[in-house]
Amino acid sequence: MKILYLLCALFFLVLQSSPGFTEFINSSRACRRARGSCFRVCFRRYRLIGTCGQGLSCCRTWVSSGSTKLISQC
Known part of the structure; x- marks a missing residue:
């Protein structure tokens, strides 16, 4: 049984x-x-997901309606 957990x-x-x-x-x-x-700076609707270099932040939009889901950028 211990092997199953491992x-x-x-x-x-x-x-x-x-x-x-x-x-x-x-x-x-x-x-x-x-x-x-x-x-x-990542604004209210965006969240930080990385850096772009030269002091810029990589941000992606997200909507919180009960559960958090990401919306793609076009």
Whole structure:
């Protein structure tokens, strides 16, 4: 029974290292790829998801209506 808990923990560690979650946004190109926009400061409807370099923040819009869901930038 103890092996089952160990296997579950190992399984979650493997899933946690998915490529999309380990990428850090540190350029304007990576920010656009993550559907974000570069601003000096993230305003009320935006949340910080990384940096664009040169003192700019990578921000992405989000709406909170019961549950938080992201809206893509066009």
